[in-house]
Amino acid sequence: MAAWQSGCRECIDHWQRSLHSPQQRRSQALSKICNGSTPVSKLIFLCIIGLGSGAAWSQDIALPDIGASADRLISPEQERRIGVGMMREFRAHDLVLEDPLVNDYLRGLGYRLVAQSERQDDNFTFFMVRSDDINAFAAPGGYVAVNVGLLHTAETESEVAAVLGHEIAHVSQRHLVRAVESMQKVSLPILLGMVGAAIAAQSAGNGDGTQAALISGLGLMQQKSINFTRDNEYEADRIGIHTLYRAGFDPDAMAGFFSRMRGATRVQGREQPEFLRTHPVTASRVSEAKNRASAIRQQPLPVAIQPQANERQFQLIRERAHVLNALRPNELVEFYRGQIAAHPNSSLEWARYGLGLAQWRSHQFVAALATLQALAQADPNNPLFELPLAEVETELQQAPSALKRLQRMTELYPGNRAVMLGYADQLIQTGTAANGALASGLLRDVLNRSGDDPAVQSAFARAAELSGQELRALEAHAEVALQTGQLIDAMAQLQRLLRNPKIDYYQRARVEARIAQLTPYILEIQRELGKTTPRVGRS
Template identity: 40%
Template sequence: MSLRSPLLALFIASLSFAAGAQNRDVRLPDLGSSAGALISPQEASQYGSAMLHQMRALHMVLDDPQANEYLNSVGYRLVAASDDPKQKFTFFVVRDKEINAFAAPGGYIGVNAGLITIAQDESELAGVMAHEIGHISQHHLERAFEASKKDAPLMALVLLGAIAAGASGHNSGDAGMAVLAGGQGLIAQRQINFTRSDEAEADRVGIQTLARAGYDPEAMADFFQRMEDTLRPGSGGVSVPELLQTHPVTASRISDARARARTLEQQMKEQPHPTLNRAALENSTVPLPFVKDPSTLTARPTSNGHKGVAGLSLFKLMRERVRVLSGDPNKLLDYYAGNFSRPGFDTPSNRYGYALTLIQTGQPAKAIRQLQPLLKQHPGNTTLRLALAQAEFQNGEHAAAFDLYAALSANAPDDHAIAMAYAHALTQAGTQKQARKAEDMLRPMLDDSEDPDLFTSYARASEKAGMPVRAGEAFAYASYLSGRPFDAMQQFRRLLDRPNLDYYQRARINAHIAQLTPLLLELRKRKVDTPDRDDDSNSLPDRSKEGSASQLCFSLTCG
């Protein structure tokens, strides 16, 4: 993992970011935001990464290990079946209740919490994600930028305003979003003129990807139909002016998607394409090869009669997890408890959501009582066992929690969600030796990671394990990944003041500073505010004194 965010990244990222933002007064399902730049793959990755950092600074990203790993497992199942399987993708959950998803440079695809919670099954979610993957694989972002490059200065100013709004207070996420949404309104008409052909192509490519990956190819049309029903006058939906429907859900689009899906299904019957085992894939928070003893879960029935196998849907568990972690826990207590008497609501996934809400509101004993009957029915389910371990730990039953975490880790040693939960428990309630074990578990996961929570967990484990320099580096990385580059620089500079640094430690820290310095200088030059902006120019090093340290080590795992 290296620091990489030139200021230009913020400007170009604004195009895709604004396209994904929705006017808060218009509840429009926007399937397929297209914007980006005519840039090299490395630059595109830098720009997408910068966008993600800024979204984190505005508290717009739901960084939950289980939800992230699930979304990325679905995403890479689709990528493997796409037209560009070598393209790197990063899928993340946006902390927003609007029904939306968007693609950004470098293969960054954001899926709103609102879209996940409204989807009825994994195939519908996969349908939207396949559509966004189609925008990336067909290079629509580059085309969109070429067609709208005259708007780039405008959107750069919009992003600067959003960053300033984000820096104005602790609860400023809505302010930043509002600025971006307003900026999008200024170019909505221009955008609609060149995206409709891209939308049709992304639909076609996405449906093909769905089928190749073993999903129901009609799921995309089914989702479109429900969105169209929502917007229909008299259905209780919202009437949206045609001008603002940059990606309209129309009867024609639905019928085209359904016709393509049925044609493709017929072709695959005549010439079957190797597909992934959908029932086996939905077994844990990580892809199948890393799990030694997967539990079997239910998949969506397809139009050719496939019914899956008996079990508990991982999609439905993750849907409730996203609902809980992106919502108000106190309101969700009433939502779950008040609806269990309704026909069809008392399901394992809703009981799991209720248990998570109880954990979130500090009622672990009640959560345990909700989870134990579920685990009797599904004893091997990783998601339920993780929730039980968390509830037991919060309830003070540390020995039981450690035993359960250890068993989960032995079964899936490369699962980031399990490792982070286990490491957190070891760090919080364990000995220094156990904290060292947590540090050992997390360190291999740091390479190429964009998860600030992972670096924070590693930092806390290192700190308790008696490794203060490693801890300081990790805390600084977490600040950088969270959109706080000035804060990260100050932390790195303070580390250099520590006595008794060895050669490798000093070289690593100097390398981080050398990589971060150009970004901060450019931010100051252009007077761009970030939430952590510090006007003390002494926090920036003298570039002439850095020597060749930046060539030595760019990762916390070096040396």
């Protein structure tokens, strides 16, 4: 126990501003970790699973100077397992901004960069973290996260692309793998501290503290456990700027964003942003990024690639994420009104959009309807306007109008995940079996492309229930539990489904395959925690 306390101390001190009565909560945290009495504890073991027995694997990867020892320690498949486990934990604690419009934008931006990177065949998962801290990070398995705070602080789309390009470079060059030996030495103490602080916050009913612990913990892992070297950071800058330029963005954006973060902290005396703590930026690093951007501009772009930053869409998405993440959206109503009043001769579309969304989230539905209708009239059939407008119409008992609006959007944007989810949800709300069947049919295609999205699985489960597809609904509910970190609950649901006499051959095969995938995680938790859990395997 003393060793655990020592390992936790630094991390708990790092977050104690988020907590109350730190001493008491340290004790509670350590007790709960040892007893394994909270789902957060699984975070440790989800990471250890991938790191504990890596010597048996090796990968022949053509990358510069990674080293055979790192390849023996952790394989790409192990990295992916760690990333999947991290994502489940983030979702279990409501740390992921699950908005299809925002997520599709971030994914599209990310893959525009991946298409010009050195590892175009890699699978990446881009997601938005519900935190106002200015930060972004890369995690094992190709997971790249951007905090809402960073998106809201960025002034141009190229600045966001610059951060993404930097993080993509960390993944593509497997910097996480290069540092895996030092990671083994310090990741467990940091993870213990991170989980301890998270549990301490939970025991105090401090949801914000829990989120701060998990998010800051990952940042601290980057800084200390993963411990990117100075050379790795410069390499990520170099490759990121090259990718940025080839994708048609401003190559000066990386140096500009870094410089602005440093300047704001120095001049305004503000606390250093999380981004600068996990990505230390020196004057020489900014200067080198500027010089590299200047040099790369001398290289002609391929004919097929031309500057393509979409500043208008970026501004709208930036405000959408900001409003959806706000704890007090009514305060944003006043902010956006003030912005509009201060610039009477400017359209300020971004401010009007933010106002409409803030009014909607503040339950000012009549005002929101007027604001969003004006935007939709100026730009008909834009999903960013049409989808929230349908939500507001539904709140105002104008469901037929909302349904008609969304049906039209599915015809204009076939296969668009956000549009299909919006239309399916509206169909489900009608409560008829026929519309439930229609919704489930629409969502099957979306599931084929986004089966790892709990929002899609949840919508499909409700549609299947409504249309009488009981077994498909049960399977989808189990997937939701699995993807949101409720591993033991997911296993129990899958086992119940397997015992159902109505299950057919194909569904049985899917369920058995899922159980086989999940069993090692459950067994690891049982072994490490000594916890009584549902028996795994077939019943």
